[in-house]
Amino acid sequence: MAVIVDLSIFPLDKGGSGLSAYVSRALNVIKESGLKYRLCPMGTSIEGEWDEVMAVVDACYRELEKDSDRLYMTLKVDARKGRRDGMSQKLHSVESKLA
Numbered sequence: 001m002a003v004i005v006d007l008s009i010f011p012l013d014k015g016g017s018g019l020s021a022y023v024s025r026a027l028n029v030i031k032e033s034g035l036k037y038r039l040c041p042m043g044t045s046i047e048g049e050w051d052e053v054m055a056v057v058d059a060c061y062r063e064l065e066k067d068s069d070r071l072y073m074t075l076k077v078d079a080r081k082g083r084r085d086g087m088s089q090k091l092h093s094v095e096s097k098l099a
């Protein structure tokens with residue numbers, strides 16, 4: 001089944017030093033997967049088939065757990081059979097209805 005997920009993951013035990021270094025590590029995992037993705041201010045959208053997307057989510061978790069004692073992760077999933085290029089289609093659908 002084709003899915004679009006919205007993933008947000010970061011450590012909670014790294015203090016006020018900023019989290020962008022950790023977020024970028026997860027983003028590198030996503031980029032290396034070859035799946036379609038879109039970085040947003042509050043998370044990253046990833047599109048593909050269920051098994052391959054969930055493998056990337058797991059790989060992001062495994063990357064950050066290496067040196068974190070506590071991780072925070074949110075995951076939203078939109079699954080739809082037969083959908084292709086869903087991220088672009090969803091945006092185009094809304095944008096076409098704007099005044």
